[in-house]
Amino acid sequence: MPLVTGAGFLGIEHFTPPWDVFYLPLFNLLIALYHVVFSDFALAIIVFTVVVRTLLAPLFVRQIQSQKEMQRMQPLVREVQRKHKGNRQKIAEETMALYREHGVNQFGGCLPVLIQLPLLFALYQALIRASNVVSLTVEQVASDAFAQLRQALPGITEVAGQPTKFNAPFDGPCNLPQFSDGTFTTQFLPLNCQLIDPIKLTEPVNTHVSWLFNLDLADIDRVFSLALGGTDGFHLSALALVAAVLQFVQVKMTTPKPNPDDPTAATSQMMIYLFPLLTIFWGGLFPSGLILYWIVYTGYLVIQQFLIMGWGNLFPVFGWRPGFAPPVETSLLGTPSKREPEPEGGTPRAGGSQPSTPRPGGAGGGNRPRPRRAGQKRRGRRR
Numbered sequence: 001m002p003l004v005t006g007a008g009f010l011g012i013e014h015f016t017p018p019w020d021v022f023y024l025p026l027f028n029l030l031i032a033l034y035h036v037v038f039s040d041f042a043l044a045i046i047v048f049t050v051v052v053r054t055l056l057a058p059l060f061v062r063q064i065q066s067q068k069e070m071q072r073m074q075p076l077v078r079e080v081q082r083k084h085k086g087n088r089q090k091i092a093e094e095t096m097a098l099y100r101e102h103g104v105n106q107f108g109g110c111l112p113v114l115i116q117l118p119l120l121f122a123l124y125q126a127l128i129r130a131s132n133v134v135s136l137t138v139e140q141v142a143s144d145a146f147a148q149l150r151q152a153l154p155g156i157t158e159v160a161g162q163p164t165k166f167n168a169p170f171d172g173p174c175n176l177p178q179f180s181d182g183t184f185t186t187q188f189l190p191l192n193c194q195l196i197d198p199i200k201l202t203e204p205v206n207t208h209v210s211w212l213f214n215l216d217l218a219d220i221d222r223v224f225s226l227a228l229g230g231t232d233g234f235h236l237s238a239l240a241l242v243a244a245v246l247q248f249v250q251v252k253m254t255t256p257k258p259n260p261d262d263p264t265a266a267t268s269q270m271m272i273y274l275f276p277l278l279t280i281f282w283g284g285l286f287p288s289g290l291i292l293y294w295i296v297y298t299g300y301l302v303i304q305q306f307l308i309m310g311w312g313n314l315f316p317v318f319g320w321r322p323g324f325a326p327p328v329e330t331s332l333l334g335t336p337s338k339r340e341p342e343p344e345g346g347t348p349r350a351g352g353s354q355p356s357t358p359r360p361g362g363a364g365g366g367n368r369p370r371p372r373r374a375g376q377k378r379r380g381r382r383r
Contacts, residue, residue, distance in 0.1 A: 010198075011197035011200065012193075012195070014175065014186070016180075016186070022122060023125060023126070026123065026126060027125070028199065029048060030045070030123070031044075032198075035199050040209065041130070041205060041206065041209060042211075045296075049296040052119060052297075053296075057304065061304070064304065064309060067309070067312075069102060070104055070256065073099075073102060077095055080095055123293055127287050128218070129189075129194075131205070131217075131219075133166070134166050136165075136166065137164065138164060145183045145184070148178070149183070149184060152176055153176065153190075155190070167204070168187065169191075170190055170191040170192060170203065171190050172190040174190065174193035191204075217288050217289030217292065219288065220237070220283075220285065220287060221235055221238070221239050221284075221288040223288075225237040225239075234284045236280070236284065237288070237291065239292065240279055240284070243279050243291055244277070247275050247279050248272065248275075249302055249314060250301055250302050251272050251276075253306075253309070253311065254312055254313070255313055256268065311325045
């Protein structure tokens with residue numbers, strides 16, 4: 001899909017920089033998959049998600065590899081925290097030194113997250129725009145500005161039985177003053193105004209999916225959900241529960257094991273459960289198409305993480321560990337440190353130094369002669 005460079009490019013009649021530079025290619029890709037390939041909005045979202053995740057795969061591979069190395073370094077980090085307990089500045093300095101020593105960037109996962117958020121916003125806008133349903137307040141419906149807009153854009157129709165919801169047209173004028181003066185922004189902008197010529201629509205997008213019991217992907221989940229507080233109350237979505245479980249698995253796989261000496265450990269453990277709970281909450285607020293996207297997106301990431309790092313720190317879950325997931329060996333304590341050479345005849349510690357072991361003949365064994373090596377001549381007085 002070519003990048004959009006301005007109004008009039010390949011038939012695009014409405015362009016608002018800088019957001020549309022990012023949004024329009026995704027919107028056109030989603031509509032192309034629906035209109036040209038599948039004629040099924042759910043399949044279009046699923047394939048759209050796989051394509052986006054595949055394009056971003058190299059970024060996430062580096063992130064996962066960095067997280068895997070950080071997990072293996074946890075024994076070293078715990079040793080630093082134990083050694084400098086109570087001195088947060090020293091712990092931070094020594095920990096950063098360890099990360100540099102092992103070539104690990106602890107902020108390497110920020111870029112994929114920063115890219116992922118605009119993708120979510122763009123897809124959310126694409127779903128809202130594709131649904132052609134616009135929700136207004138009672139004051140907006142009664143305003144003169146809306147009356148003038150309906151006169152200039154006759155394709156606006158009221159949703160049956162819902163006086164504050166209206167269907168936006170898929171075709172019509174693209175440069176009305178109401179689209180640029182901030183009155184209604186682009187809520188009622190016809191879909192074809194931002195689509196390239198090969199995929200211009202001849203009828204509205206059908207966001208209902210027959211094989212999902214006629215689920216409307218442009219609305220909150222009202223099929224696989226339990227309405228709390230009546231029809232207009234909060235909907236506890238089964239789709240959101242599936243997304244929450246996948247979110248829990250994905251986060252727990254990469255979260256370091258609890259460390260009582262780490263002041264940030266409690267926060268990390270809280271995030272394991274906070275993100276899934278937020279996903280369940282969002283499932284009652286956002287269109288089900290966005291939740292479907294999140295299920296596929298997170299499932300893809302879980303598979304990618306498993307191929308690189310196995311089960312990671314997923315198990316045990318509430319004390320349970322299955323037979324197919326043995327404990328992961330994460331210790332680096334048996335490898336020599338790059339800071340100091342490995343001492344002879346001993347096993348190095350986390351910092352690379354040899355622990356002193358009391359020897360017979362003294363408190364520290366310092367006066368006892370060391371055994372001769374093979375072929376080494378005896379020194380000292382001859383008796």
